[in-house]
Amino acid sequence: MRVWIDQDLCTGDGICTDHCPEVFVILEDGIAYVRQDGLALNDPGGSQSLADVPDRFEQVVVECSEQCPGECIFVESDDELLVGISAGPAESLRITPD
Ligand code: SF4
Numbered sequence: 001m002r003v004w005i006d007q008d009l010c011t012g013d014g015i016c017t018d019h020c021p022e023v024f025v026i027l028e029d030g031i032a033y034v035r036q037d038g039l040a041l042n043d044p045g046g047s048q049s050l051a052d053v054p055d056r057f058e059q060v061v062v063e064c065s066e067q068c069p070g071e072c073i074f075v076e077s078d079d080e081l082l083v084g085i086s087a088g089p090a091e092s093l094r095i096t097p098d
Helices: 015-019 055-067 078-092
Strands: 002-005 024-026 032-036 073-076
Touching (some): 015 055
C-alpha cells in the first residue's frame, strides 16, 4: 500500500502526525508530508511524494485518510492496482463468436 498527500488541501492541523508519526510529518512550512524510511518526501505532485506504507501501519493510515479534514490523504492499495492491470488485457483479448 502507498500513500500521498495533496499539500494544496492540507490544513496543517496534525491529525495524521498525531496518529501515525512514522508515516506522516509536518515540516517547517506547517504542512503535512508522507515519510518513508524516516525521510520526508517533500516533492508535492512529484513521483517522489508517494510513500510505501509498512504493513503494520496500513490500518492507521487508512483511518487517518478517513479523518483528514482536508480530505487530502490518498491511499493506493496493491489490490486496486492489480485489478486495474488485469482488466485491460483480458478485455482486449476477448474473442466473440461469428
Ligand atoms: S490530517 Fe490531513 S489536513 Fe491534517 S495535517 Fe494531516 S494531511 Fe493535513
